[in-house]
Amino acid sequence: xERVTHVIGxxxxxxxxxxxxxxxxxxxxxxxRSALRGLPVAExxxxxxxxxxxxxxxPWGEVFGRLFTVFGLNGIIPVERTGTTYDQLERFVGEHxxxxxxxxxxxxxxxxxxxxxMTSVEVNRRLGAFVNERTGMAVDLENPDVTLHVxxxxxxxYLFRDRYPGPGGLPAGTSGRVLVLLSGGIDSPAAAxxxxxRGTRAHYVHFxxxxxxxxxxxxxxxxxxxFLTRHQGASRLAVVPFGDCQREIVALCPERLRVVLYRxxxxxxxxxxARRWRCEALVTGESLNQVASQTLENMAAxxxxxxxxxxxxxxxxxxxxxxxxxxxxxxxxxxILPHQDCCSFLQPQHPATRTTPAACEEAEAALDVxxxxxxxxxxxxxxxxxxxxxxxxxx
Ligand code: ATP
Ligand code: MG
Numbered sequence: 251x252e253r254v255t256h257v258i259g260x261x262x263x264x265x266x267x268x269x270x271x272x273x274x275x276x277x278x279x280x281x282x283r284s285a286l287r288g289l290p291v292a293e294x295x296x297x298x299x300x301x302x303x304x305x306x307x308x309p310w311g312e313v314f315g316r317l318f319t320v321f322g323l324n325g326i327i328p329v330e331r332t333g334t335t336y337d338q339l340e341r342f343v344g345e346h347x348x349x350x351x352x353x354x355x356x357x358x359x360x361x362x363x364x365x366x367x368m369t370s371v372e373v374n375r376r377l378g379a380f381v382n383e384r385t386g387m388a389v390d391l392e393n394p395d396v397t398l399h400v401x402x403x404x405x406x407x408y409l410f411r412d413r414y415p416g417p418g419g420l421p422a423g424t425s426g427r428v429l430v431l432l433s434g435g436i437d438s439p440a441a442a443x444x445x446x447x448r449g450t451r452a453h454y455v456h457f458x459x460x461x462x463x464x465x466x467x468x469x470x471x472x473x474x475x476x477f478l479t480r481h482q483g484a485s486r487l488a489v490v491p492f493g494d495c496q497r498e499i500v501a502l503c504p505e506r507l508r509v510v511l512y513r514x515x516x517x518x519x520x521x522x523x524a525r526r527w528r529c530e531a532l533v534t535g536e537s538l539n540q541v542a543s544q545t546l547e548n549m550a551a552x553x554x555x556x557x558x559x560x561x562x563x564x565x566x567x568x569x570x571x572x573x574x575x576x577x578x579x580x581x582x583x584x585x586i587l588p589h590q591d592c593c594s595f596l597q598p599q600h601p602a603t604r605t606t607p608a609a610c611e612e613a614e615a616a617l618d619v620x621x622x623x624x625x626x627x628x629x630x631x632x633x634x635x636x637x638x639x640x641x642x643x644x645x
Contacts, residue, residue, distance in 0.1 A: 253307035258401065258408060259300035259317060260325035263420055277421040278322045284483050285316040288640025297405040298362035303331075314414060316639055319480045321447050323416035329401070329408040336368055339400065339407045340380055347384045352395025355387045361402040373400055417447065417578075422482040425449030428561065429524040430533040431516060432456050432474065432487075434467045436576050436585040437535030437564055439474050443579035444563035445533045446481050453485050453527050454478075455520050455630070457492035459596075467589045472633070474584050479637040488523050488630040492516070495622050496596055502616040506602040509543040510610060513552045518619060519626035521558055526627075531559040537572065538565050542601040554607040 259282065264274045275296050282302065283294050289312070292305040300323065302313075310328055317326045332342040359373035368376070377400065378389050387396065401408040428450045430442040442452050456471040468489055479485045492512075499511050520532055536544045553560050564572050576582035602609075 252310060254310045254313060254328040255304050255307050256329045256331050256408065257302045257304075257313055257317065258325075258327045258329045258410070259302070259320070259323040259416060260327065260413070261296075261299060261322060262324040262418070264322050274322070274421060274424055277424050278320070281320050281322070281421050281423070281482075282317065285320050285639060286313070287638065289313070289316075295405065297403045299401070299403070301403070301405060318417055320421070321417050321419035321449065321481060322421040324418050325413045326416045327410050327413045329410040332407045332409050334406050336373065336376070336407075339373075339409065340377060342409065343377065343381060343398070344384060347381065350381070350385055350387065350396045350398075353387060354390035354394045355381060355385075355396040355398065356389060356391050356394035357381065357398045357400065359400040359402065363402050363404040365404075366402045370402070373402070419447035420449030422446055422449065423451050426531075427451045427453065427527070427529040428531045428533045429520055429527065429529040430454050431520055431535075432471055433535065434470045434474065434585070434589045435535065436582065437537065437540075437572055438533075439478060439535070439581035439585055440572050440575040440579055441533050441535040441561075441563045442478050443481075443575060443581065445561060446478070448563075450531075451482050451485070452478065452533070453487070453524075453529060455488040455490060455516075455523055457490045457516055457519075457626075459493040459496060460491060462493040462497070470584065470587060470589050472635070474581055475635050476637065477581060477584060478579075479635050480639075482637075484634060484636045486527060487633045487635055489633070490519060490626050490630045492626065495626060498617060498622075500596045503613040505598040506600060507605060507610060507613050508596065508598045509601045510548050510551055510605045511613060513543065513548075514555045514610060514614070515619065515622060515626070517552060517555050517560070518623035519630075521556060522623055522627040523630060524558060529558075531561050532556065533561045533563065535564055535572075536562045537567055537569075540569070542603045545603045547604045547606065548602070551605040551607050551610050554610070 264278055267274050279294055282300055289308050290305045293303045295301050314326055332339045357374045357377045359370040361370045399410045425448055428445050430452050432438045432454045446452050454475050458465055458467050475487045495515055503511055539545055
């Protein structure tokens with residue numbers, strides 16, 4: 251199958267929503283429309299599942315690549331619309347019978363329009379008998395070579411052979427906004443992906459140590475944000491020069507606490523930016539005990555300075571699981587390009603694994619933390635990153 255004229259997107263979680271269902275559906279349809287911008291879309295509707303009708307055949311690979319960025323779609327299915335009656339369905343199947351190659355087959359009908367005069371079982375039986383007579387293939391309901399799926403919806407009958415998994419989750423923009431602390435490593439882009447998958451819109455903040463280290467991480471982070479923005483159309487990125495603040499922490503505070511103190515400063519600056527952008531939570535790529543700074547004690551000491559939730563979508567994952575998420579998100583390839591993170595700049599020999607808030611506060615007495623947070627916020631360079639599919643199609 252090279253080109254398609256109809257595609258159906260199945261929804262799972264969205265369809266379980268009660269009173270809010272219409273609102274979730276409208277958000278999903280808007281996201282589907284913007285993912286397909288520039289393609290000849292005639293209509294997008296949601297009679298039961300999401301139905302996209304194109305005014306002319308479009309390449310399936312392009313459509314799939316785009317819809318795979320739309321959270322809320324659980325399955326993405328290239329379908330044929332066969333009309334509105336059983337007779338039309340049967341005629342269509344008859345005309346395409348020579349395409350069914352295999353010894354055995356099964357018909358599986360799902361009827362979401364209960365006004366349709368036949369039940370699913372009746373469609374299965376009648377179409378099964380017809381295909382058997384036409385092609386000589388035998389029915390095998392357990393392990394068929396060919397499966398003919400029929401969807402009976404209020405807007406018509408659809409036929410398909412294969413369904414492809416979608417990204418799942420909830421439509422972007424239905425769960426509020428978050429600010430992701432994005433480092434350029436493998437983890438934080440995966441965390442951003444999972445936060446967006448739960449329906450948030452993500453904005454980003456990145457700290458770099460230029461002029462003390464190269465600013466190569468900035469270009470990398472921009473590429474990552476550009477890529478992640480495919481899920482939501484536009485996002486903001488704040489790039490914060492952090493080197494001077496780190497220098498002062500190094501000069502005035504105990505070496506063992508450095509990393510936790512860096513993080514606390516990052517969090518203070520990040521939440522100022524978050525408030526300005528009306529983000530309701532911060533997101534990090536931390537995973538419990540992955541490295542010395544990510545012990546429960548250190549996370550607690552870091553979170554003490556936060557006045558908003560700090561979400562850690564990767565908290566229970568091991569590295570292999572995180573890599574699998576990054577691969578699914580498509581960020582892995584970008585993340586493994588070499589870069590120098592600001593936290594490896596002036597890294598202590600033996601970072602503390604069991605910091606306490608009190609120890610951090612005592613160390614920070616030497617700094618004017620609020621002045622630093624303000625300065626970091628003001629020195630941030632903000633870029634608005636837009637993604638337009640018609641300018642950069644898939645592949
Ligand atoms: P990552 O793979 O995301 O770099 P990591 O496993 O290297 O994570 P750390 O370096 O301990 O872990 O960073 C933990 C989290 O702190 C990151 O996932 C990210 O959310 C945040 N963070 C670290 N460095 C930066 C940075 N330079 N700018 C913004 N956020 C950062
Ligand atoms: Mg890192």
